[in-house]
Amino acid sequence: MNPKELTLIYVWDAYCGWCYGFSKSLQAFHENHPELALTVLSGGLFVNNKKLPIASFPHIPEANKRISQLTGAEFGAPYQRLLEEGTFVMDSEAAAKGLSALRFFAPERSYYLASSIQHAFYYEGKSLSDPATYREIAIANNLDPEAVLARFGDVASTKDAHADFAKVQQLGVQGYPTLLLQKGDELIGLGGGVMTAEKIENRLRSVIS
Structure with a gap:
C-alpha cells in the first residue's frame, strides 16, 4: 500500500497522565515513520463540570506511580507540589x-x-x-x-479546540491516549496506554500486511 494513503491520528489530552507516559513510545514510533503524517486531536478530558481542582481526583497520585513504573515517565517536583x-x-x-495556537x-x-x-x-508544574x-x-x-499568544487569545483557537473535541466524539474514542491509523476510509486502532514503540510497530505491520 502507498504510504500516502496512510495517516496517523493521535487522540490525547494535555492533562492525561497516561498520555504523558505514552509520549516516549509514540515519539520513537513517529520518528521511525516520517512518511506517515500525524494529526493530533485534543480529547477534552477536563471540560465543563469536570473542570475542578486537582484534589477532586484522588486517584491521580496512585495513577502517576503506576505510569512511572510502567513507562519510566518522570513527574517533576514543581508538579508534585501542585x-x-x-x-x-x-x-x-x-x-x-494552547495546542491549537x-x-x-x-x-x-x-x-x-x-x-x-x-x-x-507534568515536569515543570506550569499552568496550561x-x-x-x-x-x-x-x-x-x-x-x-507574540503571534502564538495573539492566536491563543483569539476566538479561532476556541473554535479549533471545540472542533477537536467534536472530531474525537465522532471517531468514537473514549479513552486516551489512542493512536489510530487511517487507511482510506478505514480507522484502525494501533495502540495507546503502556504500549512500547516496538509493539506499535508490530501492530502496524500486521495491519498493513
Missing part, C-alpha cells in the same frame, strides 16, 4: 486552545508541540491556562511568541 497543594484547576479547553504556526510539528505542553505541566507557558514553548520551538 498535586499536594490540590487547588490547581485542570482546564482541558485552555490546553486545547502553537500548531497553527507549525502543523508538521504538532506532536512535538503537544509533548512540550505536557512537559511544561497561562499564556506565559505558551510563550516559553513558542520561543523554545523557534515560533513567534
Whole structure:
C-alpha cells in the first residue's frame, strides 16, 4: 500500500497522565515513520463540570506511580507540589486552545508541540491556562511568541479546540491516549496506554500486511 494513503491520528489530552507516559513510545514510533503524517486531536478530558481542582481526583497520585513504573515517565517536583497543594484547576479547553495556537504556526510539528505542553505541566508544574507557558514553548520551538499568544487569545483557537473535541466524539474514542491509523476510509486502532514503540510497530505491520 502507498504510504500516502496512510495517516496517523493521535487522540490525547494535555492533562492525561497516561498520555504523558505514552509520549516516549509514540515519539520513537513517529520518528521511525516520517512518511506517515500525524494529526493530533485534543480529547477534552477536563471540560465543563469536570473542570475542578486537582484534589477532586484522588486517584491521580496512585495513577502517576503506576505510569512511572510502567513507562519510566518522570513527574517533576514543581508538579508534585501542585498535586499536594490540590487547588490547581485542570482546564482541558485552555490546553486545547494552547495546542491549537502553537500548531497553527507549525502543523508538521504538532506532536512535538503537544509533548512540550505536557512537559511544561507534568515536569515543570506550569499552568496550561497561562499564556506565559505558551510563550516559553513558542520561543523554545523557534515560533513567534507574540503571534502564538495573539492566536491563543483569539476566538479561532476556541473554535479549533471545540472542533477537536467534536472530531474525537465522532471517531468514537473514549479513552486516551489512542493512536489510530487511517487507511482510506478505514480507522484502525494501533495502540495507546503502556504500549512500547516496538509493539506499535508490530501492530502496524500486521495491519498493513
